[in-house]
Amino acid sequence: MLQDIERYLACPHCAQGLALHGRALRCAAGHSFDLAKQGYVSLLAGDAHTGTGDTADMVAARGDFQAGGHYRPIAEALAAEASSAAEASSAAGAELVADLGAGTGYYLAHVLDALPGAAGAALDISKFALRRAARAHPRIGAVVCDAWRPLPLGDGCADLMLNVFAPRNGPEIRRVLRPGGSLLLVAPTERHLRELVGALGLLSVDEDKQRRIEEKLGPYLTPVGRREVEFTMRLGAQDVRTVVGMGPSAWHTDPGRLEAALAGLAEPVEVTASVTVARYRR
Template sequence: MLRDIERYLTCPHCALGLALDATGRALRCPEGHTFDLAKQGYVSLLPGDAHTGTGDTPEMVAARADFLTAGHYRPIAAALAEAAGSVWPAGTADGLVVDLGAGTGHYLAHVLDALPGAVGAALDISKFALRRAAKAHPRAGAVVCDAWRPLPLADGCADLLLNVFAPRGGAEIHRVLRPGGSLLLVSPTARHLRELVGVLGLLSVDEEKDRRIDEKLSPWLTPVAAREVEFELRLSHRDAAAVVGMGPSAWHTDPARIAAALGSLSEPVAVTGSVRVAVYRRLADGG
């Protein structure tokens, strides 16, 4: 719930702390800026001039929810939860997990299940995704914000930050992580969904992606460990269409053409799932 994370939230206008008012239906800062909670339980902390056109659409969110609920990416969720347990500060009875680009909150929920004392902040620019994230776990709150702008979180408030198939800014990750805090980053390898890439004309993954991620994060975080998680998916045509519709390829493909191409494939379609789960540690001085 939002009440679990209110003490970590800051105003996008003045950067002062926020707190729920007496009604429990709005957040206010000492300067009087007020942010009403949506009836679905999330709150928008976007500044007034923020552009929100890049968030996932209702169709993309529905496709992701169906696909993840079916368990197709369970190996990724399990690997993330295991990694979270390994980096969580010893002796920490509580603490904050931030999921930057949380989507529906699916992965955050798995991590919170593995960390019984922690609370979670699901951050995303899509209000459609956060309608689901607000209900993904009883110890999680959902906040609309932009990953490319200052995050509405206090300095050094997070013990752990998750980033799964999502945009990220190293400077802001460094700022909100506590000294010694960790980033768990999940990114696709060049083998991810390779059986569908050519047939359906999907976006491919650059072989140099891991190196480029490390370079972009290097002023603020240092790589500590990484492992590849590879597994086989056996997808119906509907599931294969969902995995296209829930990701970045959804912006570049025609659903009718995808459906026609999938019709030529026998069911179930054998597809490779392949991701890198990397651990980064916050640098003490940001560089």
């Protein structure tokens, strides 16, 4: 709930702290932000943002796919890394986990289950995603914001940050993390969904993706370690439709061509899930 992260929030206009007053968050300068009835709050600074994020259809597809347990090994690996990072920390224990590009809150909820003393800030630009994130776990507070703008969190307030298939703002991640805090970053490898890329004409993962991530984060964070998580999923045709509809290929795939290509696939389809889970420290 927003009460769990209230003390960490910062006004997007003046960067002062925010406090709940009934159904609104307010700062000392008088800026006010109404809470949506679905449980999230928008802390976008006016119309100055870079996009609208995932659509309602994309979010629904992602929710269905996650509910099917297909990406559970990724969530479990992330939760294990979060526990390890918390144990290695000099702090008594993680108090705030901020998930930049949290989507439905699926991964953040798994991490909070592994860190019972922590609250979670789900940060995303899609209000459709945050409607789900606000209900994903009792200790999640959901906040609409732009990953490429100053984040509405105080300096050095997060013990742990998550970034799963999402934009990475190195300077802001560093600012929000406390000294010694960790970023856990999940990114696809070039083998991710490889059986579907050619068959369905999906977007492929750049082989240099990991190098580009390192270059962008290098000035702000120190890499600590990285592990690969790879497994095979057995997907029916509807599962394949869902995995296409929930990701970036949803913006580039023609529905008619997709259905024609799906007709040529034998069910179930064995599909590779392949990601890296990397840890960085401030």
